[in-house]
Amino acid sequence: MLFKTMAAAIALTAAMTVSAVAGTVKLIDVIELSGPGAPAGTNWKNGSDLAVAEINAKGGILGQQIELIHYDSQTNPGATRAAVQRAVDEDAYVVLGPIFSGPISASMQITQRAGVPQIVGGEAAAFTRQGNNYIFRTSLNQADSMPKLANYLRDEVKAKSVAVVWINNDFGKGGRDSMIPELQKRGIQVAADIATESGQADFAADAIKVKNANADAVFVYLNEEESARFLRAARQQGIAKPIIGETTLLGAKVIELAGEAANGVKGHVGLLVDAPKPTLVEFGKKYAAKYGFTSDHNGIKGYTAVYTVKAITERIGKLDREAFAKALHGARIDVAQEPGILIDTKWTATGDVDRESFLIEIVNGKPVVKATLPMINP
Amino acid sequence: MDQFLQLIVAGLATGAIYALAAIGFTLVWQTSQTINFAQGEFVMLPAILVLTAAHLGLPMGVAFIVGSVAFVLLFGFGFKRFLVEPMQRHGVLPLAIATMALSVLIKEAAKNGFSAEAQPFPSLVPDGSVSVLGAAVSVRDIAIFVVAIAAILGLQAFITHTRTGRTMQATAQNPTVARILGVPVERMILLTFLINAALALIASYLISPVYLAKFSNGETIGLAAFIAAIVGGFNQIRGALAGGFLIGLIDNLAAAYVSSAYRTAVPLVVLVVVILVKPEGLLGRKEERTV
Missing domain, CATH: 3.40.50.2300 (Response regulator)
Known part of the structure; x- marks a missing residue:
């Protein structure tokens, strides 16, 4: 023994x-x-x-x-x-x-x-x-990012209604489930709630649905390639409303893949190489x-x-x-x-991170930092 | 109503791509009585070849030419000479399996030799929308539809109104009799494979700016085109054309009015119904064979 x-x-x-x-x-x-x-x-x-x-x-x-x-x-x-x-x-x-x-x-x-x-x-x-x-x-954690973004939609974009486009996987569903309550808490109506699939190639139908929802802004929460395809489809369908996203939508790969369709996209980013x-x-x-x-x-x-x-x-x-x-x-x-x-x-005690983050806009294919947001618990 | 009209135009554009690929299934079926399971990869590959040539330093215009010529030689002439001809004498099934192997080979080669990531592909059509009956419709969707239809009508005119086209038809209907009548059967079959490669090339250049160039694109397009060819009628070009548009429309309408999750399931349901009700396809011709 x-x-x-x-x-x-x-x-x-x-x-x-x-x-x-x-x-x-x-x-x-x-x-x-x-x-x-x-x-x-x-x-x-x-x-x-x-x-x-x-x-x-x-x-x-x-x-x-x-x-x-x-x-x-x-x-x-x-x-x-x-x-x-x-x-x-x-x-x-x-x-x-x-x-x-x-x-x-x-x-x-x-x-x-x-x-x-x-x-x-x-x-x-x-x-x-x-x-x-x-x-x-x-x-x-997306649960920490979404309140910042919802505030941005209310205070900066002045959106009264938002179309939400999300990817049907754990990442997208988690983002959608975190974001919609935050929008509702701030009195912002969800004009469309559109699920898309991982690996989806054709976003024409989704872009058409978004356009006809006639929301004040569009919140997009997809993975990289799907984000780029959606932005291209949105541009083809002539969507003129502000397109807002969280980190992935504003990433370098999405900007590269979406080309000119990425210009004007705004949102919240946790990390980027163009940060101040x-x-x-x-x-x-x-x-x-x-x-x-x-x-x-x-x-x-x-x-x-x-x-x-x-x-x-x-x-x-x-x-x-x-x-x-x-x-x-x-x-x-x-x-x-x-x-x-x-x-x-x-x-934190649960393994989440806390750090400063950034509000940015894509201008001429480059992310431009508009504001730096503080840590949640400095 | 605006949304419905926009979905119809988008569906026709998607359907035009499916039709180009579906016609490829029909052409290969008519000449070799087999199914080319690499047809989707044939649509994926030209864009990858063009981008590879561009990455090697060639100007984009030259890269288009080099990529196009390389593809037509490899997957028009090469496909027939080095895969179809050696395998055909062993029967239809070994040849079909060989095209499955080719499909995997092309996909993995594109992934490992080029990139596992999607890449932007230049569009020959400007972005934006125009007003059609009061609804804003994508310029690119219209352009895809027009170019694809022009290519298909051109093919149809070539087959029905030229001597070479009629000879191709004769070869497809009965190669033995055609050979007795002095038709250069091998040359006609080669021409069919070159046309298939050219149609795949056009589909690739039209769809890659939308889907982005990626090794896995062939899976989506290949499956949709296969369903389109069966629904429309595997042995008729007009069947593949009708099937392509029908599946494209169903695909877009299902995504909008059912859900994106079920968009691929709805065409499969249509496929099952067509097989049960009209097994030869909506515009197909009944074929009888002695076994």
Whole structure:
């Protein structure tokens, strides 16, 4: 019995510290490199690669080099579960990704059971409300973003009615379910409530429905490619009302894909390389120089996810997953302490993040920051 | 009423694309008695080839020419010479399976060789809308409809009013008799495959600015065109044309009045009804075969 207990203790200790024994800090990135999430996942992958290269060039974390492995989640819950299980089996110190909320919800129990911290890019409100102590965000929770956007629609756009276009997945449904009550609280009527499908190619019918709803503004909450297709369809159908969105709609990839149809789009963005923050601007230049295109918010999320691992691990002084998860709850990392975090960030007790955010408008294919919004709880 | 009219125009534009792809199914069926399951990928690929050529540094105009020529050679001549001819002698089923393999191969090659992400594709038509009977209608939808119809009418005129076209028809109806009568059957079959490639090319250039160029586009278009060809009549060009427009209209009206979630299901229901009521398709011709 004593022998069995000792063997279990040794095995557990080995599992907790295997990355240190191997001489590297193993991070496994389960990310959307194909399927509808490929634009987001590619940005995240590039951002995380960039951070790892920088950190390793400066000596790594606690003197150990980072080993970063990418597995394609295929934007598919089943494939994501398999990849996250593989990451756990391969003894990842921290699992990074994925970004899409459905695959996160389908896979996060695996890291929770194994006691492996997972830093994700999802925005759906639900997955940080399930008592999982190992899940952490890199972006604002949509439940925190929507009140800011609803205020914007009421105070700046002066909208009395809004047509809501959303994508029928966990991300879109979460956004729609967060936004509609916020609109109603402010006396804004929902003139149309239009669900679209992930991977949908033809948005002509949806744009026609939006146009005929004759709302004062259109709120669009879709993934990248679908956002671009909707904006193009809206332009073709001659929709002249303000089109308002949250982060994804105003991302660099959507602007690239939508072309001129993105001009005039306004909304709230948590992270962007054109923000009035020198560290974000500097990151944007480094990213563009290395990859030849502008990073969207997902590139920033991938980059800061790796720097979060660095900052917290150095703070606890050891490679210990449980201590890492405890330390990150309630942590605040400022740019002054760790420039790689790019913008001062706090984590709540549930793994949500709090940070400044921005109201922007797309002008001539470029995001222009109109206002900086403060942290919710500075 | 405005909304209904706008949906009809948008549906006709979508249907015109489906019709171009559906006619491809018909042409391949008439000449080789098989189904080309890579037809959707044939519509996806030309845009990817053009963008690849542009990424290699060619000016966009030259990239269009290079992409178009490469596609017609590879998937007009090459498809017939290196896939249809060797497989046809083994029967219809092996050939159909080979086209399924080709479909996967094209899709994965486009994903890995070009990009897994969607890419913007230049539009030859300006954005915006014009007033038709008081309703604002998309200029691009009208242009897609007009160009597709022009291509189809041109094909129909070529087949019915030229000697070569009539020879193609004879080849499709009975290649053995046509060969006895001195028709260069192989050349006619090759011409059919080149026309199929050209129609796919036109569909690709019309739809890619709307759908964005992406390796997976063929799945949507291929399935819709396949349904359109069966509903309209697999063995008749006019059937594929009618089926394309019908499915395009149903697709858009279902998205607006049923839901986006069920938009792909409604054409399938129509397909089942047509198969039960008129198995040869709405405008198809009954075929009898000895087994």
